[in-house]
Amino acid sequence: MxxxxxxxxxxxxxxxxxxxxxxxxxxxxxxxxxxxxxYTPTENQILQRERFRTVVKFLTPIKGLVSKYYGKQQGDKSPYNLATSYHLKEALIEVGDDFVIDYPKVLISKGDLRGLDNPSITAAANQVVNMAWTDNSGQGNANPLDQLVVVFYAPDLEVFQVFEPAGTREETAVQLTMPAFLSGSEMTAWATFVTADNNKAAVSSYLGTVTIT
Structure with missing residues (x-):
């Protein structure tokens, strides 16, 4: 120019x-x-575009949450950029000509805070999910008032349900009520702890799947 x-x-x-x-x-x-x-893209370029499209489509609905809790800015890379890069490298499965998210490898947060010990989820009536964990307050930098953040995802509907905050570390159990339209849906879940001022987060934990009843 x-x-x-x-x-x-x-x-x-x-x-x-x-x-x-x-x-x-x-x-x-x-x-x-x-x-x-x-211009005809190469096969490898087409695959890379599909990989990127799959990750971005999955992360975009929770971009705000990931941007807050996925570590700190590194140079010109934002927390969301870092999360995108991680999932491109570590959380994709190739199925034929397509790519799908490897849910157990998904991380909704990343940091040095002490994470969850022995988390579990079970379904109850009226779209309630019971979640429990072990209080590990006082271990490392774990504080009893650290806030629990839980993210559910319904793959068939491509819908996220976020509970932020869902409770505190010292509570050891919470009941989470889903919207009625999710009744019957199988949902995958992850959880993490963040400090009360949102400045620190733990590496998130994969909770498995639960069918909403």
Whole structure:
């Protein structure tokens, strides 16, 4: 891109031949038109695009949560960028010509806070999920008031249900009520602890699956 003060006919806007003129930040600028031609992506490029599409489609609905709890900015890479990179490398399974998310390897958060010990989930009536864990307060940097965050995902519906916060570390058990429309759905779940000020998070735990009744 080039700038100019006075052309033969003064400044211009639009396309003339293979040159485009415009006004940008108070200056007259010119740039050449991009080269166009036949382009056929390679098989590897197609696969990489499909991998990326699968990960982004999965993470986008919980981008806000992942952006808060997936570590710290590293250079020009945001927490969400870091989460995307991890899932591209570690949490995909190739099935024929497609890719699917490897749910046990999904991480909704990443950090140095002490995580959950012995977490479990079970279904109860009226769309309730009972969750339990062991109170490990005082071990390492675990605080009894650390907040529990739980994320459920219904693969068939491609719907997330987030409980933030769902309880505290010292409680050891909570009841989580799902929306009625999720009744009958099999849901995959993950949970983590975050500090009360949201500055630190644990590496999340995979909780398995549960069918909402």
């Amino acid at each position: 080039a700038t100019f003060e006075k052309g033969i006919l003064g400044g211009f806007s639009g396309k003339v031949g293979n040159v485009v003129g415009a006004r940008w930040r108070g200056k007259n600028v010119m740039r050449s038109l991009p080269q166009r031609g036949d």
